[in-house]
Amino acid sequence: MTIAWIYPGQGSQAVGMGKDLRDWEGAASKLALAYDLLGWDPLGLSEEQIQQTRYTQPALFTVSALLTDYCYAQGKAPACTAGHSLGEYSALYAAGVFDFETGLRLVALRGRLMDAAGEEDQGDRAHTGGMAAVIGFDRAKLEYLCEIIPDVAIANDNSPDQVVITGQVEAVQAVCGQLQAKRAVPLKVSGAFHSRFMQAAADEFAQTLEPIAFQPPRVPVYSNCTATASRDPQVLKQALLVQMTAPVRWRETVLQMAADGIQQVWEIGPGNVLTGLVKRTIPALERQNFSALGL
Template identity: 80%
Template sequence: MTIAWIYPGQGSQVVGMGRDLQDWPGAAQKLALAREVLGWDPLALSEEQIHQTRYTQPALFTVSALLSDYLYAQGQTPGCTAGHSLGEYSALYAAGVFDFEAGLRLVSLRGQLMERAGDPPGSMAAVIGFDRTKLEHLCQMTPNVTIANDNSPEQVVISGSVEGVQAVCEQLQAKRTVPLKVSGAFHSPFMQAAAEKFAHRLREVEFQTPRVPVYSNCTATASRDPQTLKQALLAQMTAPVRWRETVLQMAADGVQEVWEIGPGNVLTGLVKRTAPSLRRRNISSLSDYPAGS
């Protein structure tokens, strides 16, 4: 059976996540490294830190990476990996493209840049239950608005200027629109300045050939070519997250089951709505896959 390991991004439930990892001896060295690199404990976010991108992104990466290490230690191996937005870094780590410290430093910088990306100010909104053709037309006709996250047939996130996002939501007549509390218009051209700053650091990181194929957000296809994966990651901050297409491509490529590795169950829910034939499992703590299973 071909199993894909998939990784959630920002927006996942982060309260109390990963606490049991402190009890696993295999996590001790990397947790110590994370505290040294970050200057704070990724498994002990305060109430204030929980709502700040520069803290939640490294914390999510740390938890997902350590859960991946744990599964490997139990003899599990994925057939491929994929991640939603920030989760793509965890997917690349799990496939052996870069080591834990390199990934953590990249994610830490990414979080800092994204948190400061509010100039010019931008906006995002989740759209649920909509006419896709009409939405695409409105985004084409409205300046400074794009589909940022194509999550499932029934749910997308649009991103862009405050006025543009509001105008699309008002004209679309969706079942529901939800403004998101974000510091900028993520996965849109509004992130170009942050993306250029991030690219300088990313180009310095050497990508290794992954042990399994990795699906990229901006292509919705899998690759084992390090340079292809790096170019896709360079484009990720300003490009849409094509998650719906990624899930459909996984099914077409022969994936039969997905394991969501990290806090929450957002991605398995999206998989269920997009490709219900795929089996689903959530690994958000060590107890979800007891040692010796």
């Protein structure tokens, strides 16, 4: 069976995630490295810390990376990898594009910059950024509203019946008010991720990312920005350079994976958000979740 390993992004975190990884001897060296690099334990976050982007992103990457190591140690291997937003870094790690330390340094910087961008937004009410999940909607009407209402856009195209919109809080509220969706839920995030409000953070992040050498992946990696797979390290790096401001094309990614012959997806990391989205997009795709040791 042709299997894709897929990796969750911010929003899948939970207090205590990955705690059983402490019992696996294969995790010890990386957990020690993570503590030295971060100055805190990625498996020991409090309820308050785990909701802060600067903590959430490195912790999620660490858990997914260690679960990936465990899968490989059990003799498992994917045909390809993909990740949702932050999860793309875990997908690149799983494909061997960069090592654990490089990935963790990048994710830690990404988390700090995105957190800081959100704090700057909060300091200027006219440009406060926010996001909302929209469920059960008319897609054509949503796309039209995002075109005619300034400062709002689709951030995550997750499934046929679920998207996340991003932008100025007032603009997000205006779209939700006119769309008449089944549900519209404001998200507890620190800023308008995957929008132009992240441009300054993306520019600063690019200064660190650009000189890093990416290795050719051992398997194809699907990009959030293109919804297609590549084995070209420069193509994959370019996708990361624009990822912070570009929408996550997850629905299209799932459709493309199926078109490319993927028969099953393994969600490697906490929670089951992505397998739920896969089910709503292509119910025939088989699904497994690996959030703890034991395959």
